[in-house]
Amino acid sequence: MALAPRNILVTKKKRTPNITESVIEFTTHIRSTYPSINIVFEPESARELHHQLPFPVYTYNQGPGTPQHLSDKTDLVCTLGGDGTLLRASSLFSHAASVPPVLSFAMGTIGFLGEFKFREYKRAFREVYMSGAPDTYSTLSDSLEGVPPRLPTSPEDPLDRPLSYADIRGKAMGSNRTARILLRNRLKVGVFGPDGTRIGGAQGDGDTYALNEVTLHRGSSPHLKIIDVYINNRFLTEAVADGMIISSPTGSTAYSLSSGGSIVHPLVPSLMLTPICPRSLSFRPLVLPSETPITLRLGEKNRGREVEVSIDGKTITEKLGTGMEVRIAGEEVRKSDLGWQGGVPSIVRGTMGKEDIAEDHWVGGLNALLKFNYPFGDQEP
Structure with missing residues (x-):
C-alpha cells in the first residue's frame, strides 16, 4: 500500500x-x-x-x-x-x-x-x-x-x-x-587526469549526474580548442571548435538546440553530441544510444592549455588541462x-x-x- x-x-x-x-x-x-x-x-x-x-x-x-x-x-x-x-x-x-x-x-x-x-x-x-x-x-x-x-x-x-x-x-x-x-534520463559524468585517475571523487564513486548537458567551452580564451572525441573507446575525430556539448534528451531543447542540435523526445534513450561553432562544415550533431560511452579529451596541440567544464550550467572548479578527459554515458535506469x-x-x-x-x-x-x-x-x- x-x-x-x-x-x-x-x-x-x-x-x-x-x-x-x-x-x-x-x-x-x-x-x-x-x-x-x-x-x-x-x-x-x-x-x-x-x-x-x-x-x-x-x-x-x-x-x-x-x-x-x-x-x-x-x-x-x-x-x-x-x-x-x-x-x-x-x-x-x-x-x-x-x-x-x-x-x-x-x-x-x-x-x-x-x-x-x-x-x-x-x-x-x-x-x-x-x-x-x-x-x-x-x-x-x-x-x-x-x-x-x-x-x-x-x-x-x-x-x-x-x-x-x-x-x-x-x-x-x-x-x-x-x-x-x-x-x-540523466547523464553520468566523470573527470579524469592524464594518468586515468579520477578527479573530484569525494562523493561516492565520484560521478556527477546531469539532467541537461555537459559542456566543454573555451571560456575567455581567444583560441579555438582541440578536443579528441572517442565513442565506445574508439577515436572518432579531432574537433577544432569553441567547445562541445553532450546533452540528454531533456537537454536537447537547451544549449544543444541553440548550437544546431536535434530535438529529441524525452522518452527516447539517447545522447546528443553537438559541436559549438566547429571549424568544419561537415561536423554535424550526432544522436547516439544512451549507453554509449563518450570521452572528450583536451588535445596536446592546444594553444590555450585549459578548457572550462560546466554541468547543467554550473562551471566545475577544476578546469580541464591538456591530456585530461571527461567521460560521459547515460545513467543506468533500473527497476x-x-x-x-x-x-x-x-x-x-x-x-x-x-x-x-x-x-x-x-x-x-x-x-x-x-x-x-x-x-x-x-x-x-
Whole structure:
C-alpha cells in the first residue's frame, strides 16, 4: 500500500518577490490542507521565509553527504520558477543514485520543463497526493535542521500517523490516476587526469549526474580548442571548435538546440553530441544510444592549455588541462525492490477521464514556447 508523501522539498526562483509570495501561498495551503506534511526549504530560502510562515519549516546542512541524505529523506520536490529552478533542484541530487518525484510549476521566462501553471497548484498537488507515492517515507528528525518558526495557527494532524491511500476518499489509482511520471534520463559524468585517475571523487564513486548537458567551452580564451572525441573507446575525430556539448534528451531543447542540435523526445534513450561553432562544415550533431560511452579529451596541440567544464550550467572548479578527459554515458535506469532507480521522475498530466486525452506537454511546448516551424513574416488570417 502506498503512503502519502510526508517530507516535501520546495525550491523557488531566487530574488523574485512575486514567486516568494506564491511560495507562501502554496506552502500555507499544503500545511492547512495536509497538516501531516513537513515543508523543507533550501537554507537561503529557509532563512528568508521562516518568519513569514505560521508553521515550522526545515532545512538541511550543506556538506559532502547532502545529496544522498536529501534523497533518503525527501518524498517529493516542488519547484516554483523556470527551467533553471528545476535544474537547480535536480542538482541537489547530482551525486545521488535516485531522485524524488518532481512537481514543477512554470513561473519563469520560458518554462519548457514546467508541467503546471501556478493557478493549478491546488488541483495539481491533490492529484499527486492521491495518485501514489513511494512505499516508504522518512520522518524529519535530527537529520534535517529545524529553523525556529512562528507559532503555528493551524491545528496539528489529530491522528499523527502515515496516511495511506486506502484512507483517502476519491483516490485516483490504476489506469485512471490523474498524475503520472515521466522519467527523464540523466547523464553520468566523470573527470579524469592524464594518468586515468579520477578527479573530484569525494562523493561516492565520484560521478556527477546531469539532467541537461555537459559542456566543454573555451571560456575567455581567444583560441579555438582541440578536443579528441572517442565513442565506445574508439577515436572518432579531432574537433577544432569553441567547445562541445553532450546533452540528454531533456537537454536537447537547451544549449544543444541553440548550437544546431536535434530535438529529441524525452522518452527516447539517447545522447546528443553537438559541436559549438566547429571549424568544419561537415561536423554535424550526432544522436547516439544512451549507453554509449563518450570521452572528450583536451588535445596536446592546444594553444590555450585549459578548457572550462560546466554541468547543467554550473562551471566545475577544476578546469580541464591538456591530456585530461571527461567521460560521459547515460545513467543506468533500473527497476529494484524499492522502485525505479535512476533518472529524474517528473510529474506530468495523466488522463482526466475515459474520453479525455492527456495533454502532451512536450508537443505543446514545442509549438507554444519554442515556436516550432514558426513562419517568417505575418501569418495569413
